[in-house]
Amino acid sequence: MKTDLLTTTIPESKFSAVKNALKYLFNHNEIEDIQLLTGGLSSALVYRMTVEGKDYLLRIVMHADEMHDPPRQHICMGLAASANIAPHVYYSNDEDALAITDFVQNKSLREGFASGKDLITALGNTIKAMHELPLFPKLVNFLDGVDIFIEQFKALHIFPEHVTAEYFSLYAEIQKAYPRHDTDMVSSHNDLNPNNILFDGKKIWVIDWEAAFQNDRYVDLAIVAKTFVHNQEDEAIFLQTYFGEQLDEYKRARFFLMQQICRMYYAMIMLKLAAAQKPANHVHDTDMVQPGMAEFGAMLMSGKILLDTYEGKLQYGKILLNTMLAAMKTERFKAAIDMMRVF
Numbered sequence: 001m002k003t004d005l006l007t008t009t010i011p012e013s014k015f016s017a018v019k020n021a022l023k024y025l026f027n028h029n030e031i032e033d034i035q036l037l038t039g040g041l042s043s044a045l046v047y048r049m050t051v052e053g054k055d056y057l058l059r060i061v062m063h064a065d066e067m068h069d070p071p072r073q074h075i076c077m078g079l080a081a082s083a084n085i086a087p088h089v090y091y092s093n094d095e096d097a098l099a100i101t102d103f104v105q106n107k108s109l110r111e112g113f114a115s116g117k118d119l120i121t122a123l124g125n126t127i128k129a130m131h132e133l134p135l136f137p138k139l140v141n142f143l144d145g146v147d148i149f150i151e152q153f154k155a156l157h158i159f160p161e162h163v164t165a166e167y168f169s170l171y172a173e174i175q176k177a178y179p180r181h182d183t184d185m186v187s188s189h190n191d192l193n194p195n196n197i198l199f200d201g202k203k204i205w206v207i208d209w210e211a212a213f214q215n216d217r218y219v220d221l222a223i224v225a226k227t228f229v230h231n232q233e234d235e236a237i238f239l240q241t242y243f244g245e246q247l248d249e250y251k252r253a254r255f256f257l258m259q260q261i262c263r264m265y266y267a268m269i270m271l272k273l274a275a276a277q278k279p280a281n282h283v284h285d286t287d288m289v290q291p292g293m294a295e296f297g298a299m300l301m302s303g304k305i306l307l308d309t310y311e312g313k314l315q316y317g318k319i320l321l322n323t324m325l326a327a328m329k330t331e332r333f334k335a336a337i338d339m340m341r342v343f
Contacts, residue, residue, distance in 0.1 A: 009034050009047070014060050017096035021058075025091055025100065026051055034058075043068060044210065048103055055105070056090065057207075061097035067139075068210060070097040076136045076212035077101075079187065085130055085206050104207070109199040117237055123197070123228055124241030126204050127220050131186035139213035142190075143180035146261060149268035156275045159286045167321050170328040171264055174257055177340040180216075188215035192223045218258035225259060226266075250343060253336035256327070263324035270317035277310040290318045 006029070010018050022029045033050040037057075047058040061070050071094040080086035087102035113119040150168070154161075189196070190211040198205045221242060229238050239247050239255060278284065291299070296319050299305045306312045327333060 005031055005034050009036065010060075011045070011062070014045075014062075014096070014098065017093065017098055018058070018060075020096070021091050021093065021098060021100055022051070044208075049100075055103035057087065057101045057103040059099050059101070061210075064097055070094045070099075072137045072139065072213065073209045074099060076187070076189075077209040079133045079136065080130065080206060080209065080212075083129060083133055085126065085133075086209065087205055087207065101207075104198040104200050104205050106198045107201050109194070109197065109204070112199045112201060116234065120228060120234055120238045121241045122204055123224050124238050126197075126206065127192070127224060128242050130189060130206065130220065131217055133187040135185065136187040136212055136214045141180060142215050142219055143175070143178060143261065146265045146268070147175065149265065149272070153268045153271055156272065158271055158275050158284050163286050163288060164321070167325050170325065170333075171260070173328075173333075173337050174260060177337045178254075178257055178261070179340065179343070182216065184217070185214040186217040188212065188217065188220050190215055190219055190223070192220055194227055197224075216258070218255055219262065221255055222258040222262040225255075226262060250339055253339040256332060256336050257340065260324045260327055260333075263320045263327075267317045267320035267324070270313045270320065274310055274313035274317060277313065279310065282310075284314065288318055288322060290315060290322055293319055293323050 006015060006018060019029050022031070031049055031051050032053070033048075035048045037046045037048055043061075043063060045060045045062060047060075049056045049058045061068050061073070064070055070092075074089075074092040074094060077086050077099065078089055078092070081089045081101070087104055090100045090102075092099040110116075110119060113122060150171075189206060189209065190213065191208065192206070196206060196208045198207060221238070225235070225238060229235050235252075235255075239252065243251055275284075290296075296305075296316065300307060300312075305315065307316060
């Protein structure tokens with residue numbers, strides 16, 4: 001009996017809850033192996049756990065609050081699992097703030113599809129299926145939430161005000177024009193970064209429902225596009241897959257503006273995390289001249305820079321802001337803002 005694996009791996013405050021879950025599922029507490037998984041930015045503890053020769057994923061929320069809310073997460077995850085979008089859920093307990101699901105042995109997403117077009121189409125169909133689920137619980141208006149993140153960033157005084165003035169000045173056009181109170185809500189994951197999109201060799205699975213709630217449909221589309229949609233041809237395939245015959249210029253414009261909102265969203269998160277991780281007596285580098293997103297991605301892939309470091313978060317935040325700023329200086333941006341004002 002390897003309960004010692006649990007005692008040396010699971011926090012003491014959650015030990016009894018994990019034992020109860022194992023007892024409920026397997027009628028015993030014996031496990032063959034348990035490994036803490038790292039790599040994401042979530043505050044939850046995530047483990048690969050082997051029981052009776054099969055791997056499971058154990059997820060434990062350590063500090064519950066409005067954002068890290070086990071009941072909401074478990075509802076969203078359960079609805080997605082019932083539609084074969086999320087891995088099968090074997091056990092969830094709101095009070096203990098833990099869940100046990102199937103473990104997906106992840107394979108290369110890009111290598112799993114014959115072409116980039118096939119991958120983009122598969123991702124578009126996955127988002128479409130998710131958005132057809134029964135509505136997730138409410139949490140917050142997304143644009144209002146981004147506005148709060150902006151105010152929190154400004155309060156940290158990471159950069160002198162003049163360094164970011166142009167970014168926020170142009171973003172204010174979106175704040176005024178985007179239909180933030182549109183009642184057309186869908187069940188949204190809200191954090192479809194590559195760490196949360198797994199591929200088992202046959203099918204795409206979506207994990208980590210921590211940020212899930214009912215939201216503007218363009219949020220999931222924009223977040224996936226940040227990583228996988230690289231040009232106008234990709235965008236056309238992606239949006240056509242999702243909207244079909246209903247795709248029009250208004251939807252294209254709204255998607256484009258949400259891309260900038262999501263870049264701001266992730267930039268604020270990264271810079272806030274960088275500020276929390278800043279070494280003592282260190283002065284933030286205010287130079288906004290940075291590599292492009294493609295070059296930064298290559299640096300991450302090669303290990304030249306790590307996203308879990310202070311430097312990685314600071315640089316990524318700057319690059320997201322620069323990518324947003326470049327997009328907001330285009331004619332497409334002006335046209336999109338004008339279209340929102342008309343509608």
